[in-house]
Each structure stands twice: as C-alpha cells, then as structure tokens.
Amino acid sequence: MALLGALDNLGSLYTDQGRLDDAERMYKRALQGTEKALGRNHPSTLDTVNNLGILY
Numbered sequence: 001m002a003l004l005g006a007l008d009n010l011g012s013l014y015t016d017q018g019r020l021d022d023a024e025r026m027y028k029r030a031l032q033g034t035e036k037a038l039g040r041n042h043p044s045t046l047d048t049v050n051n052l053g054i055l056y
Contacts, residue, residue, distance in 0.1 A: 001044075004033040005053055010049050027052040 012027035027048055035047040 001037065004030050004037070004044070007033070008051060011048075011051060011055070012036070015051075020055065023055055027055060
C-alpha cells in the first residue's frame, strides 16, 4: 500500500513541477492499484481520483 501512496505523491510532485504527462501516468498507476487492492469507494482511491481530477 505504501507504494501506491508514493505513486500518488509522485503525481503531486510532478504536477507541481509542471510535468503533467508524468503526473497523469503516476496518478493512473496509483488509481489502478488502489481500486484493485481497496475498492472503488475507499478513501485512498477517492483521493487519487480527486488528484487526477485536479490535474485535468
């Protein structure tokens, strides 16, 4: 689970740096993993969905 959080955090870092394609890739990897591990309605999954929405 720590890896998925790290991917989400890396997405945020990339967003802050303006590396939007990299950020999207990290958020999508984190989202795929959290959906599989925790389900679609888990708060961690929804945090990543929110971050991806902000990116878009």
